[in-house]
Amino acid sequence: MKPANPLRTWLTRHAQVSLSSLGRLYRAPLASFMTAAVIGIALALPAGLYLLTTNLQQLSDRWDSNADFSLFLQQDLGISQAQALAGRLSDWPEIDTLQLITPDAALAEFRAHSGFGGTLDSLDKNPLPAVLAIKPADRYSDADSAAALLERLQALPEVELAQLDLQWVKRFNAMVDIVRRSIWIMAALLGLAVLLIVGNTIRLEIQNRRSEIEITKLIGATNAFIRRPFLYAGFWYGLLGAILALLLIQLTFLQLHGPVHQLAELYQSDFRLQALTGNEALALLLAGILLGLLGALLAVGRHLAAIEPT
Numbered sequence: 001m002k003p004a005n006p007l008r009t010w011l012t013r014h015a016q017v018s019l020s021s022l023g024r025l026y027r028a029p030l031a032s033f034m035t036a037a038v039i040g041i042a043l044a045l046p047a048g049l050y051l052l053t054t055n056l057q058q059l060s061d062r063w064d065s066n067a068d069f070s071l072f073l074q075q076d077l078g079i080s081q082a083q084a085l086a087g088r089l090s091d092w093p094e095i096d097t098l099q100l101i102t103p104d105a106a107l108a109e110f111r112a113h114s115g116f117g118g119t120l121d122s123l124d125k126n127p128l129p130a131v132l133a134i135k136p137a138d139r140y141s142d143a144d145s146a147a148a149l150l151e152r153l154q155a156l157p158e159v160e161l162a163q164l165d166l167q168w169v170k171r172f173n174a175m176v177d178i179v180r181r182s183i184w185i186m187a188a189l190l191g192l193a194v195l196l197i198v199g200n201t202i203r204l205e206i207q208n209r210r211s212e213i214e215i216t217k218l219i220g221a222t223n224a225f226i227r228r229p230f231l232y233a234g235f236w237y238g239l240l241g242a243i244l245a246l247l248l249i250q251l252t253f254l255q256l257h258g259p260v261h262q263l264a265e266l267y268q269s270d271f272r273l274q275a276l277t278g279n280e281a282l283a284l285l286l287a288g289i290l291l292g293l294l295g296a297l298l299a300v301g302r303h304l305a306a307i308e309p310t
Helices: 006-027 029-065 079-090 103-114 117-121 143-154 167-208 210-218 223-266 278-303
Strands: 069-073 095-101 131-136 159-163
Touching (some): 006 223, 029 167, 029 223, 069 143, 079 095, 079 131, 131 143, 143 159, 167 210, 167 223, 210 223, 223 278
Antiparallel strands (some): 069 131, 069 159, 095 131
């Protein structure tokens, strides 16, 4: 007779205990679901806020990449001089595209959109300067590079004013960073809540099985053997809670996807909400399992040693 494979025996016992623990949860569906639901909500809140900040950061990156410069040239600068400046600037590697708006074109556009046509007719001369509309190259469109390019353009003698309104984007990024840090604090607090939920659930189960544990110890069972089903219970609670968290996040994403898409179309934008990636979903599952196991381990380590047969 061939000797039993130790590894196979070990795996078989763990599989049996794992299925047995899952069966206990199945036999108390309401209580198990309520515990898993609380864990799922606690995991879904920071994960959902993380997904929100990820989409906000994506939107901020789009704003950075769409940053355009407006160079208001000196009032007495001639058209030929403005064209010469445009020719020089078009050779800069930092600049992608450039458009010269002459004073006459700027006045005609202002007349068409301002509603002050009659007032403009009374002016002796055109008060508007020539303007260069500049779109930076992609690698120079982030906030820091754009600010450096703005200083360089402002230093040109032909330029009266170089304008780039990225200050509000920087403020927005600062607010997103504050929200992101707040999410980590919330995640830590809710992670602690998950530990307490799982720990308290396992504690109650240990108390309910006190007599069984005492008898098992009387026949020589080790603490490691008795601990195993409770650890698997924590594993299942954490896994089920993480699955519920993913479902909650996905349902919320489906509810928001349509309205966000319609709002983006109103602004002629192709922005789309981004769901959790496969790696992020896997990280959430692993976080739920780890918290479940840790909560069960802390509860078992504290309460199991106090139970001894008399």
